[in-house]
Amino acid sequence: MDKLDTIVKLQEELMDRLKIIRFGSSFRDDRQIMKEDEHAHSKEIQEQTKNTLHAITCEIGEISDEINWKPWKRQHKDVDLDLLYSELIDVLHFIVEICVMWGMDADRIFEYYKAKNQINHERQDTGY
Numbered sequence: 001m002d003k004l005d006t007i008v009k010l011q012e013e014l015m016d017r018l019k020i021i022r023f024g025s026s027f028r029d030d031r032q033i034m035k036e037d038e039h040a041h042s043k044e045i046q047e048q049t050k051n052t053l054h055a056i057t058c059e060i061g062e063i064s065d066e067i068n069w070k071p072w073k074r075q076h077k078d079v080d081l082d083l084l085y086s087e088l089i090d091v092l093h094f095i096v097e098i099c100v101m102w103g104m105d106a107d108r109i110f111e112y113y114k115a116k117n118q119i120n121h122e123r124q125d126t127g128y
Contacts, residue, residue: 012100
């Protein structure tokens with residue numbers, strides 16, 4: 001199992017744990033239903049995605065605060081790298097959560113990443 005597979009598996013386990021605690025059912029049960037009918041929980045997943053995107057926005061704000069983004073502020077502190085890394089990983093957690101909610105596994109994430117990375121390089125080559 002590679003590192004991305006491990007990250008996705010760990011996120012699925014966390015999501016399953018949180019869903020059982022909050023709702024008494026497992027996220028894995030929902031995924032099985034989604035495999036049978038991709039649109040079965042579309043509204044629920046869209047709502048959860050909105051909530052998760054809000055969480056990402058909050059985490060990005062925390063990253064911004066850590067890197068002294070306010071150019072008008074004279075007092076700047078040194079960046080606490082441990083805190084910065086922790087906030088970046090919070091964002092990664094939420095991004096992986098969204099990927100998992102929409103049925104992406106590590107292989108699919110990797111394939112989409114590679115394809116988009118290639119497009120981004122092509123855009124740079126053509127003056128995008």
